[in-house]
Amino acid sequence: MSFAIEPARIGSRVPPRLRIGDLLVAAGALRPIDVQRIVASQRLSSKRFGEIALEMKLITQAQLSSALAKQIGYPYVEYGRSQLAHSLAAAYEPFCAYAEALRTLRSQLLMRWFGREQRALAVTSTRRDATCSTVAANLAIVFAQLGESTLLIDGNLRDPQQHRLFGLGACNGLTDLVGERCEVEEALQIIEPFEKLTLIPSGATPPNPQELLSGSVFADLLEDLVQAFDVVIVDTPALLDFADAAIVSQRAGACLLSARRHITPTADLHRSKALLRPTGATLLGVVLNE
Numbered sequence: 001m002s003f004a005i006e007p008a009r010i011g012s013r014v015p016p017r018l019r020i021g022d023l024l025v026a027a028g029a030l031r032p033i034d035v036q037r038i039v040a041s042q043r044l045s046s047k048r049f050g051e052i053a054l055e056m057k058l059i060t061q062a063q064l065s066s067a068l069a070k071q072i073g074y075p076y077v078e079y080g081r082s083q084l085a086h087s088l089a090a091a092y093e094p095f096c097a098y099a100e101a102l103r104t105l106r107s108q109l110l111m112r113w114f115g116r117e118q119r120a121l122a123v124t125s126t127r128r129d130a131t132c133s134t135v136a137a138n139l140a141i142v143f144a145q146l147g148e149s150t151l152l153i154d155g156n157l158r159d160p161q162q163h164r165l166f167g168l169g170a171c172n173g174l175t176d177l178v179g180e181r182c183e184v185e186e187a188l189q190i191i192e193p194f195e196k197l198t199l200i201p202s203g204a205t206p207p208n209p210q211e212l213l214s215g216s217v218f219a220d221l222l223e224d225l226v227q228a229f230d231v232v233i234v235d236t237p238a239l240l241d242f243a244d245a246a247i248v249s250q251r252a253g254a255c256l257l258s259a260r261r262h263i264t265p266t267a268d269l270h271r272s273k274a275l276l277r278p279t280g281a282t283l284l285g286v287v288l289n290e
Helices: 020-026 032-042 049-055 061-071 097-112 130-145 174-178 209-214 216-228 244-252 266-279
Strands: 120-125 150-154 197-200 231-235 254-260 282-289
Touching (some): 020 032, 020 049, 049 061, 097 130, 097 282, 120 244, 130 150, 130 197, 130 231, 130 254, 130 282, 174 216, 209 216, 209 244, 231 244, 244 254, 244 266, 266 282
Parallel strands (some): 120 231, 150 231, 254 282
């Protein structure tokens, strides 16, 4: 199976950097007269525009962070202006504590796993838990925000969630690819405004998900996709409920386990670790969610 990725344009003109004051006015956080006051004060000090605006209590830290993100081209979305689910905090609030924790996790994964030869990761949970899909989606977003070419695959063919999280309607997906009913390009969904983030949704729910994921077509597909992207994250069903997650983990080579703080039994974590051992997949760690 082969497919083409559109090459980057070489020599394209870089747009001029927008001033922070103009961005804050455009967002409705400041009035033009406020900008004049801040600039006048700035001439008498060595402080930055944003620092002075905060000291004068004309804007909040959240408004400043949002404007700075726009200024440097850091992709994010705004509440009420996107179809993305609000649980995708990395997309809506990239500077909140949860997003910072995701970036810390991203750094650990880059140091411990992702590299030239290792680009795929399965994300699963011990038991059926919607937070697993949310973790996978948020993790994919922070990798894309870093500038890594990131592919998120909804391999949870039992209870797919990624198309809902990203506000997609009916479209081709993984089952269509594995069933050889469409080309790879037809299943790739670019997630705006995250130009580095691509999603392959689950597609139609099949009657035989384990057989589809166990076959050579999925193995070959994943191998091809790993060569085309820097990071490939596969959302999977619960590890202790279905064999699908162990199969995908073996194909990916590594697994990240999502658990609920004070809810997930320790015994389930031990059972999950034991279940993964025969697959040869590396269990990189456990992500605790509230």
